[in-house]
Amino acid sequence: MEPDKNLIKDFLEGGWIIMMIGGSAMLARLLASNTAITILEHFKKIISAAIASGIAWFILKDVQGWELYKAIAYGIVGVISPEIIDGIIKLGKKFAKNPEKMLKK
Numbered sequence: 001m002e003p004d005k006n007l008i009k010d011f012l013e014g015g016w017i018i019m020m021i022g023g024s025a026m027l028a029r030l031l032a033s034n035t036a037i038t039i040l041e042h043f044k045k046i047i048s049a050a051i052a053s054g055i056a057w058f059i060l061k062d063v064q065g066w067e068l069y070k071a072i073a074y075g076i077v078g079v080i081s082p083e084i085i086d087g088i089i090k091l092g093k094k095f096a097k098n099p100e101k102m103l104k105k
Contacts, residue, residue, distance in 0.1 A: 010061065015054065015057050015061070018053050018054060018056070018074045019050040019051070019053055019054045019057075020050070021053060021071065021074050021075050021078060022049045022050045022051075022052060022053020022054070022056075022074055022075065022077060022081065023047070023053070023078060024078070025049060025053075025075040025076075025078035025079040026046045026048075026049030026050075026078050026081065027042075027046055028079075029079050030042055030045060030046070045082060048081050048082070048085060049077075049078040049079070049081040050078070051081075052077050052078065052081035052084060052085065053074045053075075053077050053078045053081070056073060056077040
């Protein structure tokens with residue numbers, strides 16, 4: 001079977017649950033928060049957390065290690081996904097301004 005088909009099969013067999021873990025972790029964070037934001041903002045943050053956890057699953061799925069550690073990592077990625085995404089965006093903007101300086105490091 002082709003690698004792409006294996007990845008899709010793996011995702012359908014259990015990877016989608018990881019996205020639920022990330023979204024649920026963000027939902028818990030939002031419920032515990034006292035900040036007033038709209039339902040649309042809640043929805044956007046939960047979806048972004050689910051996507052970020054899905055990306056983490058793609059990265060970590062073949063890493064050898066204890067599955068509990070991986071599950072904790074997926075949940076943490078879901079909870080802090082806004083900060084992760086903001087950091088990646090800031091890094092990208094820095095790189096766009098001066099790629100030579102970033103590559104020399």
